[in-house]
Amino acid sequence: MSSSYRHILVTGGAGFIGSHLVRMLLARPVARVTNVDKLTYAGNPANLADIAGDPRYHFVHLDIADLRLRAVLRENPPDAIINVAAETHVDRAIADPLVFARTDVLGTQNLLECAREIGVRRFVQVSTDEVYGSISEGAATEDSPLQPGNPYSASKAGGDLLCLSYANTYGLAVSVCRGANTYGPHQYPEKFIPLAITNLLTGQPVPLYGDGRQRRDWLYVLDHCAGILTVLEKGVPGEVYNIAAEQERENREILARLLALLDAPDEAVRRVTDRPGHDRRYAMDADKLRALGWSPKKPVEVGLAETVDWYRQHSKWWQSIRQGDAFIAYYARQYPMLPPLA
Ligand code: NAD
Numbered sequence: 001m002s003s004s005y006r007h008i009l010v011t012g013g014a015g016f017i018g019s020h021l022v023r024m025l026l027a028r029p030v031a032r033v034t035n036v037d038k039l040t041y042a043g044n045p046a047n048l049a050d051i052a053g054d055p056r057y058h059f060v061h062l063d064i065a066d067l068r069l070r071a072v073l074r075e076n077p078p079d080a081i082i083n084v085a086a087e088t089h090v091d092r093a094i095a096d097p098l099v100f101a102r103t104d105v106l107g108t109q110n111l112l113e114c115a116r117e118i119g120v121r122r123f124v125q126v127s128t129d130e131v132y133g134s135i136s137e138g139a140a141t142e143d144s145p146l147q148p149g150n151p152y153s154a155s156k157a158g159g160d161l162l163c164l165s166y167a168n169t170y171g172l173a174v175s176v177c178r179g180a181n182t183y184g185p186h187q188y189p190e191k192f193i194p195l196a197i198t199n200l201l202t203g204q205p206v207p208l209y210g211d212g213r214q215r216r217d218w219l220y221v222l223d224h225c226a227g228i229l230t231v232l233e234k235g236v237p238g239e240v241y242n243i244a245a246e247q248e249r250e251n252r253e254i255l256a257r258l259l260a261l262l263d264a265p266d267e268a269v270r271r272v273t274d275r276p277g278h279d280r281r282y283a284m285d286a287d288k289l290r291a292l293g294w295s296p297k298k299p300v301e302v303g304l305a306e307t308v309d310w311y312r313q314h315s316k317w318w319q320s321i322r323q324g325d326a327f328i329a330y331y332a333r334q335y336p337m338l339p340p341l342a
């Protein structure tokens with residue numbers, strides 16, 4: 001797909017999904033990609049080491065909630081913005097929720113204000129299936145009510161609503177995409193799949209929350225990014241698009257698959273206290289995005305095997321995170337019932 005945009009601003013490009021998106025954009029004939037990232041614990045310049053020397057790539061170390069963002073964008077205005085930056089981990093949101101509202105709500109609004117002032121042609125908000133809350137039956141469509149159940153999903157829902165209000169009030173060309181649980185290379189190793197893989201690779205037990213029968217729809221990261229770019233190119237302003245893999249699995253099924261791939265015994269799984277307010281099931285209908293020509297390509301079993309291989313081959317990347325003081329302290333706080341990492 002060629003890009004109709006000359007200069008695209010991606011926020012959060014040093015994180016998991018953002019780094020794949022920046023790489024995918026640079027594979028197209030765009031003139032410039034600017035990445036604005038605060039480099040929180042989840043932002044890692046090593047994720048983009050391979051493209052750091054591309055003269056079309058520019059990095060700005062800044063918080064999206066910082067009012068100085070306006071001057072930065074005025075100086076070099078993008079014609080499209082993709083807002084990927086966010087605080088993203090539900091467990092951290094439960095432990096320390098304030099920064100979630102600051103980044104995911106206020107940061108989004110600051111970016112919307114910048115977009116309004118410089119007059120971008122497109123704004124894509126990267127959101128999540130979690131804003132629909134737990135879905136007991138069927139699948140959420142874009143018209144389903146928002147029923148977020150934790151401070152992360154509530155903050156993301158706040159960001160979505162601000163985006164849609166700017167489309168309605170100011171005619172800003174904003175579309176919102178809501179992705180399913182995403183996995184793949186370069187995912188920070190505190191989320192379920194990379195934590196399980198890296199724990200198994202280092203002989204540590206893997207925490208399974210509650211009864212392990214919570215259901216998630218697992219979307220491969222490149223399928224997610226292709227969905228975001230489909231919304232950028234073909235999405236209608238003011239509209240929402242679900243990006244769903246439509247391949248639900250129970251958490252315990254995902255772990256069973258990882259145990260098999262890593263030749264680990266069932267005893268490696270350790271049942272731990274459930275997360276408070278844990279959403280039981282996420283499920284979305286993706287027909288609206290499929291109608292624009294997108295479809296997910298990666299079956300979850302294939303994606304999991306490839307992801308395990310990537311973590312096997314890139315131990316330096318994840319060991320440098322896991323051996324850091326911040327990760328060790330996070331792990332001890334989150335999993336006091338498990339052996340400490342150091
Ligand atoms: P991540 O935590 O790996 O990366 C987030 C990135 O945003 C990091 O580089 C971080 O430094 C940056 N960031 C955080 N706060 C910032 C701020 N105030 N200003 C500038 N940069 C900031 O996250 P991810 O998993 O790649 O998720 C990216 C987006 O996709 C998020 O908006 C998230 O809500 C959404 N999403 C994620 C998933 C998933 O399963 N990972 C699923 C659906 C939607």
Ligand code: TYD
Nearest residue numbers: 090181190191192193195207208209214251
């Ligand atoms: P997570 O990767 O945190 O994503 P989300 O909460 O956004 O869905 O968790 C995915 C699922 O796995 C969720 O139901 C919580 C569960 N989980 C575990 O069972 N063990 C773990 O160690 C983690 C991190 C999550």
